[in-house]
Amino acid sequence: MPALLTQWLCVNRHCILAAAWEEGQGFERAAVEGFLVEKLEELKLNPWCGLCGSTKLHFETAPLPVDTVAQAMPGLQACEADQLLTREFYPRPKTN
């Protein structure tokens, strides 16, 4: 069974937060979505998209092309580093 990625996306599919997880490891989709909501509050992030300003957000879960979170981590960490650079240099929109 592949590892899964749950993303919290805006209507333009920009990802606000994401978590990789494995079914059968004590996780279920609703709990992962709840974890992302808690993480948003913990990190004091705004509940809207920092790229396009959309406040219409939804969760989407899809399989990763690997079987474990450990196998996915190098690619996910590279993606995270890219997103942090984008966040640093992209102008902040107003919410809509």
Ligand SMILES: [Zn+2]
């Ligand atoms: Zn967006």
